Amino acid sequence: MSETVTNEVLASAADIRRLADLRLALLALHQALLAMERINFEKVSGRVTTGELLQLVINHPQFGWLRIISALVVQIDEMLDADEPATAAQMTSLVASARQLLTGSENKEFNNKYQAALQQEPEVVMAHSEVMKVLRRQV
Numbered sequence: 001m002s003e004t005v006t007n008e009v010l011a012s013a014a015d016i017r018r019l020a021d022l023r024l025a026l027l028a029l030h031q032a033l034l035a036m037e038r039i040n041f042e043k044v045s046g047r048v049t050t051g052e053l054l055q056l057v058i059n060h061p062q063f064g065w066l067r068i069i070s071a072l073v074v075q076i077d078e079m080l081d082a083d084e085p086a087t088a089a090q091m092t093s094l095v096a097s098a099r100q101l102l103t104g105s106e107n108k109e110f111n112n113k114y115q116a117a118l119q120q121e122p123e124v125v126m127a128h129s130e131v132m133k134v135l136r137r138q139v
Contacts (some may be wrong), residue, residue, distance in 0.1 A: 007086040015091045016080065022098060022134045023076045029127035033114075036121045037063055066109045070092050072098055096121045102128065 011019075038053060041062055048056065057063045076096060079086045105111040117124045 008089065011086045011088050011091045015088055018134060018137055019076055019080060019091055023073055025131040025134050026069055026073050029131050030066060032123040032127040033066055033085060033117055036065065036117055036124060065113045068110050095135060
């Protein structure tokens with residue numbers, strides 16, 4: 001039996017707390033963006049129920065850009081819930097992905113819509129600020 005020994009440093013309790021805080025902040029940001037996008041949609045198409053909104057979020061192109069944040073939250077959930085402990089490098093990479101997404105995404109559609117949301121909606125600005133506080137936190 002041979003064992004592979006790695007020199008990877010496991011994530012610290014502070015790393016895990018930061019990632020959990022990032023998850024919560026991203027969820028609040030997603031909620032603010034979703035509320036804004038719902039209002040924009042309803043201005044054109046009329047009111048929608050919660051069930052209809054869920055279907056729109058899953059299927060409608062107007063809400064597609066928000067799925068990027070949802071996917072990031074899922075990645076965080078998977079890392080926090082994994083059977084094997086995450087490494088510090090894996091957590092650092094995920095935090096860097098969040099920072100890149102919110103400060104200069106290569107996805108033009110996301111970047112354009114996100115920047116417009118920051119100009120349009122104070123709740124989005126506040127939620128963005130909370131995410132950035134977590135991202136700036138040193139561990």
